[in-house]
Amino acid sequence: MKQVEDSEILEKFSVEKTRNEGFNLLLQKYQQKVYWHIRRLVIDHDDTDDLVQEVFVKVWKNLEKFRSDSQLYTWIYRIATNESITFLNKKKQRNNVSLDDVSSELAETLVASDYFNGDRIQTKLQKALLTLPDKQRLIFNMKYFDDMKYDEIAEITGTSVGALKASFHIAVKKIEAFMLNDDITF
Amino acid sequence: MYQYICIMEKDIENKEWMTEAPYLAGLSKGNQFSVPEGYFETLSDRIQGMIALDSWKIEEHEIGFTVPENYFDELSTRIAVKVKVKSESKIHKLLYSNFFKYSAAACIVLMSGILLYINEPARVSEKTAYNEMVTDQMLFEIDEEMIIDHIQQNETKNPGDDVSDAELENYILNNFTQSDLISE
Numbered sequence: 001m002k003q004v005e006d007s008e009i010l011e012k013f014s015v016e017k018t019r020n021e022g023f024n025l026l027l028q029k030y031q032q033k034v035y036w037h038i039r040r041l042v043i044d045h046d047d048t049d050d051l052v053q054e055v056f057v058k059v060w061k062n063l064e065k066f067r068s069d070s071q072l073y074t075w076i077y078r079i080a081t082n083e084s085i086t087f088l089n090k091k092k093q094r095n096n097v098s099l100d101d102v103s104s105e106l107a108e109t110l111v112a113s114d115y116f117n118g119d120r121i122q123t124k125l126q127k128a129l130l131t132l133p134d135k136q137r138l139i140f141n142m143k144y145f146d147d148m149k150y151d152e153i154a155e156i157t158g159t160s161v162g163a164l165k166a167s168f169h170i171a172v173k174k175i176e177a178f179m180l181n182d183d184i185t186f
Numbered sequence: 187m188y189q190y191i192c193i194m195e196k197d198i199e200n201k202e203w204m205t206e207a208p209y210l211a212g213l214s215k216g217n218q219f220s221v222p223e224g225y226f227e228t229l230s231d232r233i234q235g236m237i238a239l240d241s242w243k244i245e246e247h248e249i250g251f252t253v254p255e256n257y258f259d260e261l262s263t264r265i266a267v268k269v270k271v272k273s274e275s276k277i278h279k280l281l282y283s284n285f286f287k288y289s290a291a292a293c294i295v296l297m298s299g300i301l302l303y304i305n306e307p308a309r310v311s312e313k314t315a316y317n318e319m320v321t322d323q324m325l326f327e328i329d330e331e332m333i334i335d336h337i338q339q340n341e342t343k344n345p346g347d348d349v350s351d352a353e354l355e356n357y358i359l360n361n362f363t364q365s366d367l368i369s370e
Contacts, residue, residue: 027230056233
């Protein structure tokens, strides 16, 4: 199936008569990408479901103001990233727990979830990821899983390419060490 | 050509970390998370439902309440009328309140005066006691021999030594009556 171009989505959205059709095309194109981007950050399916809906409500409200100087998908990813980071910060404040405690809470959610089918090694990889700070985990996910370029990640996170490279480099080293540590088993 | 350059760039970026983390590079990147059955088929409908609900809330029927026709057009006029009525009634109130204000002030002054009068002797005696205590403390700190010398020097010179008996007699007769002298 041929994927619809962003320019076509924006053109349809700009006309009152075809606005809903344009938005529907946008949803078809991006809803899954946004879902997985958020899911890898917040782990829990129900939290992700809430956030995905909030993100697309924001997209609907602000798409008219979107300027074509950035790509549509990086703009949507930026909204999704901000919503997810805000959610994780609120979760820390609400539960009044430290960063380590949130990581272990997310790890417990991962193990208990009906919607995680990873084997022993994949579970260990996810747990290794949860030891990283949120922003470093975000950068790692976009580079490692989504195979994005540093330029694109920089546009989404608002961080310089140099800082991103350094952050990803550190994250990779940490994960590698965690994975090779035989004392950590599940 | 552009696509080819992009792929080349990605390869270079990836090679950097793959050489540093060979174990991680060898792992499968397959998605291990899953979603409830049919989740994505209904997701766009639910998102559009949320948008419709959000727009409906903002537009008019916020939490189900409505207002009478032209309510907001007439609201400012009605507020202006009410404000005028209230400010007029306030003038009457001020007249009464001045009387109460002065009465209260007079009461406070009177009460303060009485309290001051009642407490004055106590305050004086407190002051005296404090002065005595300070003097005692000063005397305690002065060398004993100095005090003895000072007293002896004062004893040698009596204040009455310079006055003659005749002058004293005249002074007593001029200033005291006979009954005063008898009672003494």
